[in-house]
Amino acid sequence: MKKMSVLMSSVLLSSSLAMTTLPAYANLPFSVDGKQLPSLAPMLENVTPAVVLISVKGTQEVQSVPDAFRFFFGNPRQNAPRERPFQGLGSGVIIDAEKGYIVTNHHVVKEADEIQITLKDGRQISAKKIGADENSDIALLQVEADGLTQVKIADSDKLRVGDFTVAIGSPFGLGQTVTSGIVSALGRSGLNVENIEDFIQTDAAINSGNSGGALINLRGELIGINTAIIGPNGGNVGIGFAIPSNMVQSLVKQIIEFGEVRRGVLGVSGRSVTGEFAKAMELEEAQGAFIEEVTKDSAAEEAGIVAGDVITQVNGKKIKSFAELRGKIGAIGAGSEVELTVLKSNGKKKVYKVVLKKADSANIEPSSIHRALEGATLENNSQGFGVNVTDVEAGTPAALIGLRKGDIIRGVNRKRVANIGELRELLQDESSVSLLNIARGNSNLFIRIK
Template identity: 80%
Template sequence: MKKMSVLISSVLLSSSLALSSLPAHANLPVSVNGQQLPSLAPMLEKVTPAVVLISVRGTHEIKQRNVPDAFRFFFGNPRQTPSRERPFQGLGSGVIIDADKGYVVTNNHVINEADEIQITLKDGRQIEAKKIGADENSDIALLQVEADNLKEVNIADSDKLRVGDFAVAIGSPFGLGQTVTSGIVSALGRSGLNADNFEDFIQTDAAINSGNSGGALINLKGDLIGINTAIIGPNGGNVGIGFAIPSNMVKNLVDQIIEYGEVRRGVLGVAGRSVTGEFAQAMELEEAQGAFVEQVTEGSAADEAGIEAGDVITKVNGKKIRSFSELRGKIGSIGAGNEVKLSVIKTNGDEKTYKVTLKKAESASIEPVSIHKMLEGAVLGNNNTNEGVLVTSVEDDTPAAMIGLRGGDIIVGVNRQRIKNIAELRDYLKNNQGISLLNIIRGNSNLYIRIR
């Protein structure tokens, strides 16, 4: 009986400690012997309507292998590898970040190549969504839906996260429906899952499984701290190691897609490696973290600012970085033309701060059909002069080809309205329900193309 009393006291003490860590606005109606027990339910009741299930359908182009050269003639062009299309469907999650405009954030890999995108709200409503834009290298995509009474999630400052902070993951694993799991922030600044991507992951032990991709990682206040994107585990199962894209990185990328219709990724123009323990000892550095600059590209943003080979970059905008991958991930989410402050240790040991204005990298993908149905089949990009939208190419037998668009055309206006970029083109066409006349510059000619 004495052991039982000690156990009960221990449980109540643990509950009291857990209670002190919860936000003040969390109502705790449950009690045992007068002792209140903590619950995340009040907070989750406000947040979970902003997390949606995403269902996609589409077709993959599958290349057929091991076809003898003598038989390739029967599959079309004998010089090309034969291929066929295979239908697919998939499930994922998404987060509503703007209820008024219907903006939903998810992972690019959830909706990539999808012909149909449908979201299911917590109240059971199913709504068709359109893709506004995506960034493959950071695995972020922005969708838009039209519906009333949507709920949005507040976005937290992920730079303020600390290892040990509580974290809650919300998504739809294995298509079971909305599921909530909890844990802590296990690590920050993780990278290395894909060398070609821009990675600066939050690592968490909150259970994340297949289908959670694109879902929310929130703090105990119910604010978004990350978008769940990847796991390490056999057969897509959870082993307590999950990764989320930090909310600050998500916001930077989404803001660019909304404003420009694309991600105008900033480029620093350096190559290098992470500072290790042996490296720090050899360079006589106090800490074994940071990004060592091995090479600076001539004419790059770093070169113009004065950064040199041999420098060690230790902070971005006052925040410490642990590795070169973390530097790459942070810079890669900041838009071109923006200024960043870089703290640097010079080869002589002096510390110096540089103000660097980032230059533009390659654009991310924009879906022309999300701008107007008659632009499907065209590849669009912002013109380098910031005057108009460049039609890079047009596929045969598509709506864009049928209305007369050609590769090399520059859309400079709609009706009598001048157009500077993709975002302005999308906004104008969205608000114009009737006939529109696209003002096109084709070589030395000025012409109009009618769309409806």
Template identity: 70%
Template sequence: MKNLSVLINTVLLSSSIAMASLPVQAAMPQSLNGQTMPSLAPMLEQVTPGVVLISVRGTHEVQQRVPDAFKFFFGNPRQNQGQQKEREFRGLGSGVILDADKGYIVTNSHVINDADEIQITLKDGRQLEAKKIGGDEASDIALLQIVADDLIAVKFADSDRIRVGDFAVAIGSPFGLGQTVTSGIVSALGRSGLNIENYEDFIQTDAAINSGNSGGALINLRGELIGINTAILGPNGGNVGIGFAIPSNMVQNLVNQIIEFGEVRRGVLGVAGRSVTSEIAKAMELDVSQGGFVEQVTKDSAADEAGIRAGDVIIKINGKMIKTFNELRGKIGSIGAGKTIKITVIRKDGKEKTYDVTLKKSEMAKIEAVSLHRMLDGAELENDDKGNGIVVAEIAENSPAASVGLRKGDVINGINRQRINNIGELRSYLNDHKGVFALNVQRNNSSLFLMIR
């Protein structure tokens, strides 16, 4: 768990309040001494098999300082302030099954970072090796895959519809104790600026989240996923009832990109700015007290082409209110390139305008192909806009990719006679197979095969 913790906080429900406010499936009555008592057990029995324990093992480099008295024996002391040494580590976390048929599991990126082995333990006791499909450290999301029968997936909720005060239940494996359930409420929405991740739009909850809960589920009383638990805030790692979860809509956007591309391919709005404050509102004579104040619009960006101007205050995305510029950044950061969204702004004259904005590709949208295969080192790849393969955007001279015959402008649309539509499919194929590969390449009007091994 990242720099955080949470008190075990049991929601106390009187019979009258609970039975009036809890959904039927969450509050199936249990008889005790002739009295009817509300219970979350029936709902949890359906959902908890979809939350797993993740155990990781790996090595990472640590810096060892050399005592001054011995630096003479290690050459130039200015170049030998320390030595790199590999140290084995083990870790625990949680994950949520998203697709029972394909075995997809979502967790936090920090749970499986640098892991050489990832083991999944299901609630029924089965232990399985997992494969990493992709991840995004900036938003702390990673996607794993296992092969198993009779899996149970957790259904997604629309996190844009949750409200402060809604009941929330956290499921995970804190401190390696095994699966644990805690309850609370949604304490706040749209939390950002915490410097926990680069892209933040957290759900805050007082449901107990502790070390080992990372990557676990935050669900509503219908048993639907509203967030992935990622962090807690507390002095000395102690639990003070402030936990954070990545909203399910953000998770779904990111996971869909990882499945398609093997990574997150963020769209770019093309604005710079800051959150509206009382000082800014007064200086700019604005009629709003919150939102994202646009200081600059990049020329030819998505915002520029849509008509957004410097001085506008962005107050909504797809009809959902925006309180801060960090919240705006967090929401945009989870939406893929090419997606069209509605952005509502308030102009200096007080008029409200809504624009359809199609997000453009980030400059980071191309990937270095060495991450796919060593013989593709030196090539920059990007998906064809129409889904017809993978475009070689750049090729370095005298690189391994150039030596196998790839050229700038080539389109890779197959491997070993299997159709490949995007980088995600190519990555998946290369991960699952070994040996010699024949890339089917379209060059101008010609089709050819290039061999890599």
């Protein structure tokens, strides 16, 4: 029986090159019978320094007594959750050498108190988590170091089944390992129906420890972030999944700018168009997303989409299923305009321009902005200027410096702050003293932090 396993992963790279050709740089300076032998070594020498090993430490709550047996234990102390230390390993990819940004999986660094990066040259550096998105399993880390190497990012929408892939990561903590394969399928979903999924499937060997690593193409460009496998007991059987690079870029851009993923919402529910369904509805193609319901006051309703429509393309790219529609829309930020091609009930196609609305959920890490903000809950001001403090936990650093629920952070050191992204930029240097300009009711005040 096959089992779904989430990994500590690697990055996979794929290419749109024809399978019968290899790039010129893949040739080694020696030959057999007068013919040069192809090799990926020259390309990998440039790319592998951008893939790192991630070591994490932390504590997590565990139940002392399993739920099924709690009835037999009347003592509350026996039922109370306990904290247990844990350690883990994964992989990550440097996407911005100058700013030290590293992408990995959310599940690699989830609940981690300490995050350490090991570079290919052996250097070990502490990292901080800038933000994460559990639904798409993406996290963004940052380190301070010189001499970093970043990977070039490819357009994953141009991938084709059969393109070559190379996976780079640290399976089982063995150290950096490279495997190769092809793109087995595109637009895979259904691994976890609650998550945002639009996976690249590959047969390049991926194992535990590869999560967060790179999937690249033969040009040495990042096409995905490895995240999961299907296999017995967590072992590789040639079915691995990677988050497409275009989705990664969209999510990371939002985390950097806003401190959270401002997920766009279309406001529809529906089902995938199957062969039988297409026949019953007299549709020409057995693919697309059939819309069963449109939420009131949603982006879809405001654009003119109605129940019974079939969405066939997003921004000019065909979609095969409702899950693929959900994955693509979920990776696009709120406020973005999306072009949807819709097959109407009369058989005619129509193109809609839809401005996505913001999802309710947010996942901001205030301590990643500044240690003094730990314990505060922050969100961008709906008026388009400033950062709202929506809650402050008692006894935390945020409470101790004087922040209160309802405060609005308007500036830092007399410089105006438009959003969480700008707040992070202005508070990057935690060694110096900063003054937060706070609007509290009808009053303005300054709070000193260091």
